[in-house]
Amino acid sequence: MENNTLVLDTMAKNQICQLIEGTGLDVSTLIKQIIKENETYRNRIEDMSKDLKSYKERELEALLIGDALYDGIYVIDKTGIITAVNKAFIEMTGIVESEILGQGLEWLIERKLVTESGLLVLKEKEKASSVTVINNQKIVITASPIFNELGELTQVLTIMRDVTGLRKLQDKLENSEKLTKKYVDELKYLRKRESAQSGLIGRSLSMSQVRQLIYQVAQVEVTVLITGETGVGKEVVANDIYKNSLRKDSPYIKVNCAAIPENLLESELFGYEKGAFTGAQNKDKLGLFEIANSGTILLDEIGEMPFNLQSKILRVLQEKEITRIGGFKPIKIDVRVIAATNQNLEEQVSKGMFRQDLYYRLNVVPIQIPPLRSRLEDIPLLVNHFLHKYNEKYKVNKYINNSAMEVLQQYDWPGNVRELGNIIERLIIVINEPVIDSDHIVKIVDNEKLAAVCFDKNNLTLKEAVSILERQMIMNALQTYGSTHKAAPSLGVSQPTVLRKAKELGIMAK
Ligand SMILES: Nc1ncnc2c1ncn2[C@@H]1O[C@H](COP(=O)(O)OP(=O)(O)OP(=O)(O)O)[C@@H](O)[C@H]1O
Numbered sequence: 001m002e003n004n005t006l007v008l009d010t011m012a013k014n015q016i017c018q019l020i021e022g023t024g025l026d027v028s029t030l031i032k033q034i035i036k037e038n039e040t041y042r043n044r045i046e047d048m049s050k051d052l053k054s055y056k057e058r059e060l061e062a063l064l065i066g067d068a069l070y071d072g073i074y075v076i077d078k079t080g081i082i083t084a085v086n087k088a089f090i091e092m093t094g095i096v097e098s099e100i101l102g103q104g105l106e107w108l109i110e111r112k113l114v115t116e117s118g119l120l121v122l123k124e125k126e127k128a129s130s131v132t133v134i135n136n137q138k139i140v141i142t143a144s145p146i147f148n149e150l151g152e153l154t155q156v157l158t159i160m161r162d163v164t165g166l167r168k169l170q171d172k173l174e175n176s177e178k179l180t181k182k183y184v185d186e187l188k189y190l191r192k193r194e195s196a197q198s199g200l201i202g203r204s205l206s207m208s209q210v211r212q213l214i215y216q217v218a219q220v221e222v223t224v225l226i227t228g229e230t231g232v233g234k235e236v237v238a239n240d241i242y243k244n245s246l247r248k249d250s251p252y253i254k255v256n257c258a259a260i261p262e263n264l265l266e267s268e269l270f271g272y273e274k275g276a277f278t279g280a281q282n283k284d285k286l287g288l289f290e291i292a293n294s295g296t297i298l299l300d301e302i303g304e305m306p307f308n309l310q311s312k313i314l315r316v317l318q319e320k321e322i323t324r325i326g327g328f329k330p331i332k333i334d335v336r337v338i339a340a341t342n343q344n345l346e347e348q349v350s351k352g353m354f355r356q357d358l359y360y361r362l363n364v365v366p367i368q369i370p371p372l373r374s375r376l377e378d379i380p381l382l383v384n385h386f387l388h389k390y391n392e393k394y395k396v397n398k399y400i401n402n403s404a405m406e407v408l409q410q411y412d413w414p415g416n417v418r419e420l421g422n423i424i425e426r427l428i429i430v431i432n433e434p435v436i437d438s439d440h441i442v443k444i445v446d447n448e449k450l451a452a453v454c455f456d457k458n459n460l461t462l463k464e465a466v467s468i469l470e471r472q473m474i475m476n477a478l479q480t481y482g483s484t485h486k487a488a489p490s491l492g493v494s495q496p497t498v499l500r501k502a503k504e505l506g507i508m509a510k
Contacts, residue, residue, distance in 0.1 A: 069086060069088055070088055070162075071088055071159050071160060071161045071162075072085075072086065072088045072089035072090075072091075072092040072093070072139075072159070072160035072161075072162075073085065073086045073088070073089055073157065073158065073159055073160070074086075074089050074100075074108075074114070074118075074158050074160075075155050075156070075157050075158070076105050076118050076122070076155065076156045076158075077154070077155055078122065078152075078153055078154055078155065080104050080105045080106070080118070080119065080122055081102060081103070081104055081105075082100055082101055082102065082103050082104070082105060082107075082108070083101065083155070084101070085097060085100055085101070088160075089160065092134060092135075092137070092139070092160060092162065093108075093113045093114075093134065094135070095111075095113065105118045105119055106119075112132075112134075113134060114132070114141065114158070114160070115130040115132050115141050116130075117129065117130045117141050117142070117143040117158065118143045118156050118158050120143070121143045121144065121145050121156045122145075122153070122156060125145050125153050126145065127142065127143065127144045127145070128142075128143050129141065129142045129143075136164075137162045137164045138162070138163050138164045138167055139160050139161065139162055139163070140160070140161045140163050141158060141159070141160050141161075142158065142159050142161075143156050143157070143158040143159075144156070144157050144158075144159075199236040199239055199240060200214070200233065200236050200237065200240055201378070201381050201382055201385050202375065202378035202381060202382065203377070203378065203381060204375035204377045204378045206370045206374070206375050207370075207375060207378060210237065210367060210369060211240075213365075213367050214237060214240045214241055214244065214367070215244060217241060217365050217367070218240070218241045218242075218243075218244035218245045219244070219245065219246070221246075221336055222364050222365050223317060223336070223337050223338070223339070223361065223362055223364045223365070224238075224241060224338045224339070224364070224365050224366075224367060225302075225339050225340075225341070225345075225362045225363045225364075225365070225366050225367070226238055226338065226339070226340040226341075226366075226367045226369065227340070227341055227342070227344075227345070227366065227367070227368050227369070228342060228368060228369030228370070228371070228416075229342050229371045229416055229479070230342045230415065230416065230418070230478055230479075230507065230508065231372075231415045231416035231417055231418030231419055231507070231508075232342075232369040232370070232371055232372065232416045232417060233369055233416075233417050234300070234340040234341075234342070234369060235254070235298070235300065235340065235509060237367060237369060238254075238298045238300075238338045238340055241296075241338060242296045242298075242338070245296065245336070247294070247295050247296050247336055250294045250295035250296070251291060251292050251293070251294065251295035251296070252292075252295055252296050252297075252298070253288050253291055253292040253295070253296070253297045253298070254297075254298040254300060255268070255269065255288055255297065255298065255299055255300065256300045256301055256509070257299055257300065257301045257302055257304045257305050258300075258301035258304040258483070258484055258485075258499060259301075259499060261496075262306050265305075265306065265309060266309055266312070266325060267285065267287070267325055268287065268288055269287050269288050269289055269309070269312075270287040270289060270312065270322050270323070270324055270325060271284065271285045271286045271287030271289075271290055271322075271324040271325070272284070272285050272287075272324050272325035272326050272327070273324050273325070273326040273327040284324070285324075287322065287324065289316060289322050289333050289335055290322070290331065290333065292335045293333055293334060293335060294334055294335075295335065295336070296335065296336045296337075296338060297335050297336070297337055297338070298338045298339075298340065299313070299337060299338070299339045299340070300339075300340045300341075300509075301340070301341060301342075301483075302339040302340065302341045302345075302362065303341040303342070303343030303345055303348055303354065303482075303483060304343075304483060304484075304485065305354075307353065307354075307355070310354065310355045310358045311355065311358075313337075313358060314355065314357055314358045314361060316333060316335065316337065317337060317358075317361045317362070318361065320332060320333055320334065320335075321333055337362070339362045342482065342483075343482050343483055344482070345359050345362075345363070346359070371413070371416055372413040372416045372417055372420065373412045373413050376409045379405070379408055379409050379420070380405060380409075382417060382420055382421075383400060383405065383408060383420070383424060386420065386421045386424035386425070387399060387400065387424060387428070389421075390424060390425045390428045391428065393425075394428055394429065396428060397434065398427075398428055398431070398433075398434050398435070398436055399434070399435060399436070400427075400435075400436045400437075401435055401436070401437050401438075403437055403438040404436050404437050404438045404440065404441050406438065407438040407441045407442060407445075408420070408423075408441060411441075411445050414475050414476070414479050415475050415507055418506060418507065418508075418509075419475070419506075419507075421506075422506040423441075423444055423445055425506075426444060427440060427441070427444065430444075467505060470501060470505060471505040471506075471507065473491060474487070474491065474498060474501055474502050474505065474507055475507055477490050477491050477498075478498075478502065478507065484498045484499045484502065484508075
């Protein structure tokens with residue numbers, strides 16, 4: 001049917017003639033009636049399909065514009081009129097919903113609240129994205145066309161995502177990645193530089209033997225016990241073993257067992273499970289053995305290890321495993337142990353203060369470093385090494401004459417190489433002449449002259465005089481008693497005080 005004209009074929013015409021025969025109606029009335037009914041029927045179908053379509057659209061809007069979403073969403077119809085917005089959109093733009101619905105999209109574009117993506121989609125019928133800034137927030141806008149079943153564009157759905165937080169996170173991540181890379185590079189550089197040079201200076205026979213031993217033990221995964229008086233260079237030897245070992249690119253953790261309070265030492269070494277004891281943090285803590293895993297650990301001042309922890313160290317050496325405080329699960333550990341002490345461990349064993357089994361386990365390869373007074377031929381080399389170091393540090397250019405060198409070789413060096421280093425540093429700071437001679441040395445190192453020097457106010461401040469005296473007393477006590485724990489009562493102060501002062505005064509390593 002076109003233009004209200006019904007076109008009938010011959011068969012239809014014959015059927016109609018048969019139907020109206022005997023009804024008394026004329027053909028034209030009947031046809032008009034059929035056309036009318038047909039039109040009513042068609043209108044009803046159109047209404048129904050409109051209902052169906054708008055129901056579908058509403059359902060779509062309801063689905064997509066969930067107010068629970070964090071993304072802002074708005075919908076325009078095919079003429080560009082805004083038909084729906086969600087809560088996040090209102091929060092993002094700050095506009096009242098009633099004000100916005102029914103407006104054309106241009107209304108929002110003029111207020112710079114959206115980009116032209118929506119209009120572009122109406123025109124191109126393809127998805128479009130853009131980025132804008134609304135109220136200082138960076139927003140990514142994505143507009144998508146929605147088509148009906150006939151392929152006609154009916155709406156445009158636009159999603160606005162605030163990426164400011166995301167951007168900030170990304171910036172943070174990029175910065176911390178850059179920082180990590182910088183640290184890794186620095187670490188590599190430092191390791192390379194360190195490994196390039198041996199720290200051990202000395203060409204005496206005894207030091208040549210020590211050096212040879214270092215290279216031999218470095219290559220094999222054996223436990224090493226380094227012994228010798230304070231300041232002889234035990235840590236330098238341990239460093240050289242590490243630098244020349246197969247583990248030179250793995251962690252190297254140094255623990256000064258005397259410097260960590262007894263009640264903290266266990267958790268520092270073995271870590272703990274969260275809530276293991278009052279005061280434990282609310283998360284697991286890795287112990288130094290776990291941190292050193294796959295690498296090397298230096299247990300310096302092992303003679304100060306409390307007796308109850310000695311069995312746990314033995315377990316690391318024998319079973320190669322640890323258990324965190326408060327934990328039940330043993331953790332496998334692959335760590336090379338180097339131990340160092342200035343105590344006579346054999347004597348400690350005989351006194352029942354050090355476990356014999358641990359002593360044997362540690363003492364697989366002993367390296368004994370002789371005191372400086374027994375290798376005086378090393379002194380000139382060491383003096384030149386320290387002169388170079390401190391001249392550079394203090395940006396001066398001083399040197400030592402022969403008579404000064406002779407005096408240095410006559411002194412008995414109770415504090416060994418550390419003391420020698422400290423004295424050269426002091427000479428460089430205190431002596432205001434380019435050449436350091438024997439008088440200068442005597443003034444600083446001679447015990448008998450110490451009191452006189454202390455009272456000579458033109459030369460030293462009270463503070464300097466006190467520290468010289470403190471230094472001498474602490475050094476004597478350490479030499480006599482062997483450990484800070486034992487030296488403390490003889491000096492009438494606590495062990496932590498002896499340790500702190502010994503470090504401040506350069507008697508012990510910091
Ligand atoms: N042979 C050496 N060559 C160069 N420097 C040395 C040598 N021996 C010791 N030193 C220096 O002397 C100082 C003390 O050395 P180190 O800390 O290794 O001694 P230590 O025996 O471990 O002392 P402590 O028992 O007090 O821990 C450090 O500054 C170290 O660099």
